[in-house]
Amino acid sequence: MELLLALRENARHCLSGMWRLASAASYRVTDATMELMGLPQIGELGKGPAGMPRGSSVGEIGKDSESGFQGKLVRGRTIDSIRCVEGGASSKKFSWIFSGRPIHRNTAVFALEDERGMASCVMVPFALLPEEDVTRVFPRGAEVVIKDPSSRMISMMQVRSPSLVEVVAYFPELMACRDAAWLRELGDKEVERKNFRAAIELYSNSIGVFCQAAQGQGSALVLSSRAEAWLQLKHYDRAFADADAALACCESFHAASWLTKAQALTGLHHYSIAFDVLKQAMELSPDSAEITKAYQESLIRKEQSENGVFDLPRLLGQEGDHSMADFVGPLELAPSRVDSDGIGLFITRDAKRGELLLVSNPSWDNLHLTREWGDKITMLVRACAGSSRTRSRMVAMGEEVARIDAFRPNSRIKVTEELQISLIEEVAHNHADCTLPFCINHSCTPNVYWCHRGGIILVLASRDLEAGEELLKSYYNCSLRLGSCLSIGLHCERCLLQSRPPLDGIAARYQAENRSEEGGGANFKLVELVSELEREMRKMELSEEETMQLRCAYFRGYATYYARWKSHGRDELPEMPEPVLVFGAMHRFASGDGNALRVMFGFHSLIHGELSPCDDERVRQWMLELSVSSAGSAWEAAWESVVARRDECEKLCLSGVPAPPWENLRR
Numbered sequence: 001m002e003l004l005l006a007l008r009e010n011a012r013h014c015l016s017g018m019w020r021l022a023s024a025a026s027y028r029v030t031d032a033t034m035e036l037m038g039l040p041q042i043g044e045l046g047k048g049p050a051g052m053p054r055g056s057s058v059g060e061i062g063k064d065s066e067s068g069f070q071g072k073l074v075r076g077r078t079i080d081s082i083r084c085v086e087g088g089a090s091s092k093k094f095s096w097i098f099s100g101r102p103i104h105r106n107t108a109v110f111a112l113e114d115e116r117g118m119a120s121c122v123m124v125p126f127a128l129l130p131e132e133d134v135t136r137v138f139p140r141g142a143e144v145v146i147k148d149p150s151s152r153m154i155s156m157m158q159v160r161s162p163s164l165v166e167v168v169a170y171f172p173e174l175m176a177c178r179d180a181a182w183l184r185e186l187g188d189k190e191v192e193r194k195n196f197r198a199a200i201e202l203y204s205n206s207i208g209v210f211c212q213a214a215q216g217q218g219s220a221l222v223l224s225s226r227a228e229a230w231l232q233l234k235h236y237d238r239a240f241a242d243a244d245a246a247l248a249c250c251e252s253f254h255a256a257s258w259l260t261k262a263q264a265l266t267g268l269h270h271y272s273i274a275f276d277v278l279k280q281a282m283e284l285s286p287d288s289a290e291i292t293k294a295y296q297e298s299l300i301r302k303e304q305s306e307n308g309v310f311d312l313p314r315l316l317g318q319e320g321d322h323s324m325a326d327f328v329g330p331l332e333l334a335p336s337r338v339d340s341d342g343i344g345l346f347i348t349r350d351a352k353r354g355e356l357l358l359v360s361n362p363s364w365d366n367l368h369l370t371r372e373w374g375d376k377i378t379m380l381v382r383a384c385a386g387s388s389r390t391r392s393r394m395v396a397m398g399e400e401v402a403r404i405d406a407f408r409p410n411s412r413i414k415v416t417e418e419l420q421i422s423l424i425e426e427v428a429h430n431h432a433d434c435t436l437p438f439c440i441n442h443s444c445t446p447n448v449y450w451c452h453r454g455g456i457i458l459v460l461a462s463r464d465l466e467a468g469e470e471l472l473k474s475y476y477n478c479s480l481r482l483g484s485c486l487s488i489g490l491h492c493e494r495c496l497l498q499s500r501p502p503l504d505g506i507a508a509r510y511q512a513e514n515r516s517e518e519g520g521g522a523n524f525k526l527v528e529l530v531s532e533l534e535r536e537m538r539k540m541e542l543s544e545e546e547t548m549q550l551r552c553a554y555f556r557g558y559a560t561y562y563a564r565w566k567s568h569g570r571d572e573l574p575e576m577p578e579p580v581l582v583f584g585a586m587h588r589f590a591s592g593d594g595n596a597l598r599v600m601f602g603f604h605s606l607i608h609g610e611l612s613p614c615d616d617e618r619v620r621q622w623m624l625e626l627s628v629s630s631a632g633s634a635w636e637a638a639w640e641s642v643v644a645r646r647d648e649c650e651k652l653c654l655s656g657v658p659a660p661p662w663e664n665l666r667r
């Protein structure tokens with residue numbers, strides 16, 4: 001109950017962010033301004049009597065100023081808007097306004113006319129998602145309030161964040177309408193058009209009329225509709241507040257409000273409270289099919305988030321998107337041991353191979369698959385605007401040592417004020433997303449395995465772990481090519497080892513040859529290099545563990561020797577190790593590599609006759625253990641998927657071309 005009250009207070013805090021008009025600032029509109037924006041010829045600048053033709057003599061506003069409008073609020077109506085096309089003419093024209101910073105396709109540019117008919121060109125960075133229509137975000141004729149703008153010239157204005165620009169009226173002409181039912185009908189039509197921002201305004205006007213008429217039931221239904229619109233925009237705090245208010249006003253059971261409230265809580269990762277809400281709804285209406293289905297799904301998410309109970313064979317073995325709750329196992333955040341400037345994720349108790357340690361939903365759909373920097377920042381800005389959970393995580397990521405409680409599902413959310421774009425950019429640069437998997441640092445000898453299911457990331461222990469170990473993953477396929485961790489400031493043991501002379505020279509030549517596909521994947525120069533490596537390792541008297549690390553790193557060369565060297569009539573190299581020793585190196589140091597199982601199976605298939613019956617059985621056991629490393633309790637499905645693609649695995653073993661993860665392969 002205490003947490004629910006805190007959520008309500010937090011939602012009310014989010015709903016109170018309407019800027020108040022303190023003062024007005026205007027710019028002179030000129031043909032140059034409109035040409036700079038690339039806007040069409042639109043005649044007069046406004047719809048009302050205040051509209052003035054472009055070029056009207058309205059007097060000078062002031063000289064060019066970097067901060068002449070800081071601390072002020074500017075209010076006006078939009079005239080027209082465009083999306084700034086990256087690399088296009090508009091991008092080049094506007095680039096100097098941001099002091100040389102690149103302008104992405106997510107930048108919105110619109111013309112704004114104030115109450116006196118004066119106009120300005122306004123630039124809003126990170127305001128648009130990739131396929132979003134700018135005319136829906138900033139439609140013509142909408143009333144806009146801008147907080148704390150700055151300018152670099154007369155008639156030009158920029159803002160630092162889209163949160164500083166608020167459309168306070170999409171339909172100013174309907175502000176005086178007193179027909180609540182008609183306003184709600186218009187809102188429903190905008191929802192059908194998926195124009196949720198406009199629908200929210202119409203619903204808000206309708207709610208105001210109902211409240212003035214003291215019609216609680218009418219306002220409750222519109223509040224529920226507005227909550228659903230907020231939910232579509234992923235504004236979970238506001239959706240929760242509206243659904244909660246609708247239930248308080250409802251005179252009878254309203255299933256939609258209960259469902260929306262539970263969905264908003266799920267979006268905020270309060271799975272336990274969402275379950276309690278639906279349990280209460282079930283008691284009020286046990287015959288509702290919608291409520292029953294949502295209740296059963298909520299029970300699954302509650303168990304997932306609290307106890308890590310996931311049906312991995314089903315989740316990893318079926319097609320389509322999956323709905324999974326976040327789960328954080330026995331983990332903690334602390335200064336990293338491999339990245340001297342960053343944080344790392346550590347395990348607090350012993351864990352077995354294949355144990356599920358972490359499940360994490362992205363802050364925004366497809367964020368992990370996004371490569372465009374502007375798109376990534378825009379998604380994170382939207383996620384922070386709509387979820388106090390995401391804002392709390394973003395703040396935690398920016399701290400010297402992040403608080404893991406901010407990432408645990410069902411934990412209390414710290415109310416966070418508006419975030420600076422600079423913090424979001426810093427987190428995106430260092431971690432890609434403000435979720436726990438991106439706190440896991442790189443190592444060429446990983447101890448965890450990442451499994452992607454849609455946008456969701458599952459992290460499993462790829463070998464037995466001891467309490468206090470830092471979780472490490474490989475950012476690339478460490479069994480197929482050499483890395484260069486030292487160049488990015490990490491202290492990977494394998495890279496430190498291979499950087500020692502004369503091993504560094506061998507590594508440089510091997511990296512160059514490993515990019516080549518000579519001989520249809522049978523590059524014999526790789527064999528010559530691993531032969532030289534074996535001789536040097538004996539001279540340096542490396543330990544068994546160091547030798548295994550290097551054999552794992554140079555695996556493709558060893559595979560080429562056993563699978564192709566002798567079959568091409570070449571003499572046997574006495575310094576080369578037995579195949580089982582190479583398999584053992586892969587099993588020991590590549591268990592967290594997504595391709596390790598496929599590579600080992602392909603290698604085994606190619607040289608099966610080279611192994612003794614005893615060694616063959618041992619290698620099969622190692623491969624089954626790698627199946628557990630990459631799929632946990634779904635290891636049988638992982639093994640069957642690899643066996644069914646013997647030819648692909650053999651090609652991967654020799655060519656070094658990565659294949660998709662097993663869970664994305666289908667028979």
